[in-house]
Amino acid sequence: xxxAHLAVASPLLLMSAxxxxxxxxxxxxxxxxxxxxxxxxxxxxxxxxxxxAASDIPQQLTSLLIFDPYSVIYVALLLCAAAxxxxxxxxxxxxxxxxxxxxxxxxxxxxTGSMVLVSSRHFxxxxxxxxxxxxxxxxxxxxxxxxxxxxEAGIKYLVLAASSSSVLLFGLALIYAESGSMxxxxxxxxxxxxxxFPLVAGLMLVLTGVGFKLAxxxxxxxxxxxxxxxxxxxxxxxxxxxxxxxxxxxxxxLHPHDAALSGTLGLVLSIISIASMLTxxxxxxxxxxxxxxxxxSSISHMGYALVALLAGGTLGAxxxxxxLAAYFATILGAFGVMTILSGSDHEAASIEDYRGLFWRRxxxxxxxxxxxxxxxxxxxxxxxxxxxxxxxxxxxxxxxVLLFTLVVSSTIGLFYYLRxxxxxxxxxxxxxxxRTTLPLPATIALAVLTALIFVLxxxxxxxxxxxxxxxxxxG
Amino acid sequence: xxxxxxxxxLMAGGVASWLVASSNATAARWIALLSICADFxxxxxxxxxxxxxxxAASQRWxxxxxxxxxxxxxIRLHLAIDGLSLVMLLLTYFLGIMAIxxxxxxxxxxxxxxxxxxxxxxxxxxGVFLSMDxxxxxxFWELMLVPMYLxxxxxxxxxxxxxxxxxxxxxxxxGLLMLVAIISLAILHQQATGVLTFDYEQLLGTALQPNTxxxxxxxxxxxxxxxxxxxxxxxxxxxxxxxxxTAGSVILAGLLLKTGAYGLIRLxxxxxxxxxxxxxxxxxxxxxxxxxxxxxxxxxxxxLKRLVAYTSVSHMGFVLLGIFAxxxxxxxxxxxxMVSHGISTGALFIxxxxxxxRMHTREIxxxxxxxxxxxxxxxxxxxxxxxxxxxxGLGDFVGEFLVLLGAYRANVSLTVVAxxxxxxxxxxxxxxxxxxxxxxxxHHWKLPDMSFREWAILGPMMICLLWLxxxxxxVLNAVRPSLATASQQAVPLQEVVRR
Numbered sequence: 008x009x010x011a012h013l014a015v016a017s018p019l020l021l022m023s024a025x026x027x028x029x030x031x032x033x034x035x036x037x038x039x040x041x042x043x044x045x046x047x048x049x050x051x052x053x054x055x056x057x058x059x060a061a062s063d064i065p066q067q068l069t070s071l072l073i074f075d076p077y078s079v080i081y082v083a084l085l086l087c088a089a090a091x092x093x094x095x096x097x098x099x100x101x102x103x104x105x106x107x108x109x110x111x112x113x114x115x116x117x118x119t120g121s122m123v124l125v126s127s128r129h130f131x132x133x134x135x136x137x138x139x140x141x142x143x144x145x146x147x148x149x150x151x152x153x154x155x156x157x158x159e160a161g162i163k164y165l166v167l168a169a170s171s172s173s174v175l176l177f178g179l180a181l182i183y184a185e186s187g188s189m190x191x192x193x194x195x196x197x198x199x200x201x202x203x204f205p206l207v208a209g210l211m212l213v214l215t216g217v218g219f220k221l222a223x224x225x226x227x228x229x230x231x232x233x234x235x236x237x238x239x240x241x242x243x244x245x246x247x248x249x250x251x252x253x254x255x256x257x258x259x260x261l262h263p264h265d266a267a268l269s270g271t272l273g274l275v276l277s278i279i280s281i282a283s284m285l286t287x288x289x290x291x292x293x294x295x296x297x298x299x300x301x302x303x304s305s306i307s308h309m310g311y312a313l314v315a316l317l318a319g320g321t322l323g324a325x326x327x328x329x330x331l332a333a334y335f336a337t338i339l340g341a342f343g344v345m346t347i348l349s350g351s352d353h354e355a356a357s358i359e360d361y362r363g364l365f366w367r368r369x370x371x372x373x374x375x376x377x378x379x380x381x382x383x384x385x386x387x388x389x390x391x392x393x394x395x396x397x398x399x400x401x402x403x404x405x406x407x408v409l410l411f412t413l414v415v416s417s418t419i420g421l422f423y424y425l426r427x428x429x430x431x432x433x434x435x436x437x438x439x440x441x442r443t444t445l446p447l448p449a450t451i452a453l454a455v456l457t458a459l460i461f462v463l464x465x466x467x468x469x470x471x472x473x474x475x476x477x478x479x480x481x482g
Numbered sequence: 483x484x485x486x487x488x489x490x491x492l493m494a495g496g497v498a499s500w501l502v503a504s505s506n507a508t509a510a511r512w513i514a515l516l517s518i519c520a521d522f523x524x525x526x527x528x529x530x531x532x533x534x535x536x537x538a539a540s541q542r543w544x545x546x547x548x549x550x551x552x553x554x555x556x557i558r559l560h561l562a563i564d565g566l567s568l569v570m571l572l573l574t575y576f577l578g579i580m581a582i583x584x585x586x587x588x589x590x591x592x593x594x595x596x597x598x599x600x601x602x603x604x605x606x607x608x609g610v611f612l613s614m615d616x617x618x619x620x621x622f623w624e625l626m627l628v629p630m631y632l633x634x635x636x637x638x639x640x641x642x643x644x645x646x647x648x649x650x651x652x653x654x655x656x657g658l659l660m661l662v663a664i665i666s667l668a669i670l671h672q673q674a675t676g677v678l679t680f681d682y683e684q685l686l687g688t689a690l691q692p693n694t695x696x697x698x699x700x701x702x703x704x705x706x707x708x709x710x711x712x713x714x715x716x717x718x719x720x721x722x723x724x725x726x727x728t729a730g731s732v733i734l735a736g737l738l739l740k741t742g743a744y745g746l747i748r749l750x751x752x753x754x755x756x757x758x759x760x761x762x763x764x765x766x767x768x769x770x771x772x773x774x775x776x777x778x779x780x781x782x783x784x785x786l787k788r789l790v791a792y793t794s795v796s797h798m799g800f801v802l803l804g805i806f807a808x809x810x811x812x813x814x815x816x817x818x819x820m821v822s823h824g825i826s827t828g829a830l831f832i833x834x835x836x837x838x839x840r841m842h843t844r845e846i847x848x849x850x851x852x853x854x855x856x857x858x859x860x861x862x863x864x865x866x867x868x869x870x871x872x873x874x875g876l877g878d879f880v881g882e883f884l885v886l887l888g889a890y891r892a893n894v895s896l897t898v899v900a901x902x903x904x905x906x907x908x909x910x911x912x913x914x915x916x917x918x919x920x921x922x923x924x925h926h927w928k929l930p931d932m933s934f935r936e937w938a939i940l941g942p943m944m945i946c947l948l949w950l951x952x953x954x955x956x957v958l959n960a961v962r963p964s965l966a967t968a969s970q971q972a973v974p975l976q977e978v979v980r981r
Binding site (some may be wrong): 366380385386387391395398399402403410414415417418421422425426428429432433434467468471472475 | 552553554555591592617620621622624625627628631632635636643646647650651654655658659661662665666669
């Protein structure tokens with residue numbers, strides 16, 4: 008290990024160091040603000056160190072990890088998302104009677120796990136990252152111990168995630184037995200038409216594990232319950248960091264450069280994508296809890312991102328990455344609004360909590376409107392450009408079935424976003440503007456996210472250029 | 483540059499009137515009114531400045547602005563104005579002013595946010611009429627939806643949420659199909675020439691396989707067909723028009739429907755001339771079905787706003803017939819029909835709004851004998867009903883006449899059937915005039931007649947209809963060069979017609 012290796016590993020090292028420091032700080036004296044600040048500073052420092060690390064890439068760190076522009080982009084995305092989650096958590100935890108400090112430890116650990124996933128090139132690092140992420144999430148989901156739904160959700164996630172991990176492990180073992188290599192590029196070998204049965208079977212088992220983390224159909228059953236049961240900042244974390252890390256992994260190793268993804272894997276992923284888009288949107292139609300609506304909508308959003316992955320070509324990976332970035336900003340914002348609206352005893356999860364919101368708290372309702380419209384892909388917002396890029400990627404490879412499903416299902420999806428919107432703008436009896444003071448960190452986060460959605464929707468050039476150049480060097 | 487400012491004035495005016503309204507609602511109304519007036523004046527000055535050499539056709543656009551926006555995808559902020567856009571913009575601002583005036587007393591709750599939405603709809607419509615970049619076009623196309631949804635959903639009548647949601651879903655689905663078609667067209671253009679661009683003028687000459695062109699054209703066509711609306715896709719319209727507040731109905735009927743027709747003329751005909759020609763008989767048939775269907779259903783309605791809504795379906799059938807008839811006379815007729823339908827139907831919706839404000843009902847059965855108590859309002863109502871049924875001397879007649887004249891050259895039998903639509907129009911027009919305003923006054927209504935503000939709304943609309951009916955030449959002169967370029971692309975279309 009030389010200094011160049013140290014430089015590229017610095018984001019990971021800093022995150023681990025921050026975790027240790029935060030742990031020590033808790034051991035010395037419990038102080039919510041201090042731990043939150045340490046975590047935020049650590050994430051910020053890690054983000055800054057990316058600039059430093061980016062000067063000397065691509066760089067392989069042993070046979071386990073690889074740091075290239077693609078990892079840098081995704082690590083940056085994950086760190087930003089983690090920072091926003093920390094900002095949202097602060098006030099949320101302050102209102103709860105729990106030991107608050109360990110929450111940040113778990114967030115830091117889970118983010119580190121996701122960062123390892125993004126930059127892994129070996130089965131070992133894949134599994135290590137995945138478990139680091141999953142185990143932290145078990146605790147995070149059940150963090151509020153006074154809520155029975157949270158504990159139920161945590162146990163559900165624990166059982167399902169553990170079994171999906173073992174399925175994934177079995178798949179990896181099959182691939183290893185057949186090829187004798189633990190390199191992740193074996194995925195690409197399994198795409199080959201001449202691939203043997205154990206290789207393909209292994210890949211399918213791996214896909215099960217991956218699909219579980221991404222919550223795509225038919226591995227989505229945990230999503231609504233866990234989304235509903237988990238504390239709001241954790242839900243935001245699952246929707247962004249957890250899914251993003253796994254998506255980055257399969258995008259890196261399954262994404263073909265010259266043509267669309269084809270063969271058995273292409274077929275299976277197409278079916279998964281189509282089923283996710285339709286199922287997610289159809290099941291969301293009748294929900295009355297906004298958290299459940301966003302859970303089902305997240306299923307379909309992963310389906311949209313898969314369309315870009317399946318399209319491949321020069322546009323596929325950048326489109327999927329841009330879509331994911333836009334989705335991150337939007338969904339963090341949406342959960343941010345819900346966090347701000349939640350009181351100390353209950354979360355603002357039901358649609359009824361939002362009735363007439365616009366007349367009571369216009370700014371928050373306006374921000375939520377922006378988030379919902381961005382989720383629905385209405386122009387001027389980030390969600391629209393994300394969808395535009397995905398459609399462009401699909402059209403350039405003539406994936407018409409996928410595109411047609413995307414069009415139909417996002418129209419279905421619009422219906423339930425409109426339901427929430429209609430509730431927000433409905434005339435309610437209580438129309439007096441409320442004068443509740445807003446929690447500062449969450450408000451800052453929300454303002455930044457709203458601005459970010461407009462920036463990504465109106466001026467995509469810098470991010471798009473960065474993504475394209477990073478994706479160009481893939482593989 | 484002036485074109486971008488047109489849009490920005492509306493957006494800024496909307497924000498300003500929203501902010502001001504919490505302290506002073508009247509000031510918000512004035513801000514909204516003045517910002518539309520400013521746009522109106524600016525557009526007129528563009529017209530005056532270019533009226534002289536408009537016919538020279540040496541230069542396609544009066545003025546344009548063209549900035550780089552998303553260079554990787556060849557997307558530019560390209561706005562341009564020609565005669566067709568100009569006429570549509572004048573209509574937009576004229577009806578916009580009327581919409582503000584007619585909601586002066588109707589909208590009392592949340593006036594600021596109302597005017598914000600109203601101005602943003604108008605900004606979206608302005609953008610649609612000016613965009614010369616297909617990406618930008620789609621962006622404005624969608625931008626119209628959200629504020630319109632809120633206008634219907636917040637200030638509408640009883641079933642407003644249902645109507646607003648239906649409207650949004652219909653337009654969104656068809657809009658996404660158009661987006662796919664736009665992107666595919668750009669990608670095909672890139673594969674042919676190596677340049678990725680969404681610019682209208684560059685995409686015009688794209689060489690396409692006949693079947694590809696047909697599919698792409700259908701992608702565009704469905705979006706415009708829903709907006710226009712065309713017979714099987716029209717079901718959102720009666721609901722949306724009926725449930726919307728008066729200003730919303732005026733904008734929907736007067737302007738949003740016109741964006742569909744404008745899209746057909748501006749995009750479908752020039753981009754896919756062969757496909758448009760292949761489908762022309764089908765399109766004309768659908769148009770004729772729409773004419774008859776709308777008119778027959780209008781006769782059967784008991785709700786005043788619903789009646790007017792169905793007449794729109796009928797009138798838009800004429801527009802579709804004119805657009806696909808394949809000659810310039812019919813195309814000019816379609817544009818005149820668009821303008822005069824905007825004014826006459828807008829006026830009828832305002833009438834319905836005035837009646838509802840006074841009588842709290844839209845049921846025609848509840849009316850009758852209104853002439854006794856409100857002679858001026860009833861007289862005005864009769865004028866607009868006559869305009870809607872196509873009385874010579876008023877605008878709609880000129881449009882329908884030119885459309886039928888042009889369509890006769892293309893297809894005699896269809897034109898004969900379409901003429902029957904005029905007969906049904908007489909039925910609903912007379913029924914409207916007869917049962918609402920004439921006859922005895924069984925319910926003993928005692929109502930105030932028109933106020934000065936209401937005269938200020940309906941008076942200019944009557945004058946405009948008369949002007950269009952008696953001397954439509956200025957409008958024809960303005961749109962002729964752009965229609966000529968639109969149909970020049972469709973060379974085979976014209977050849978067949980002349981044969």
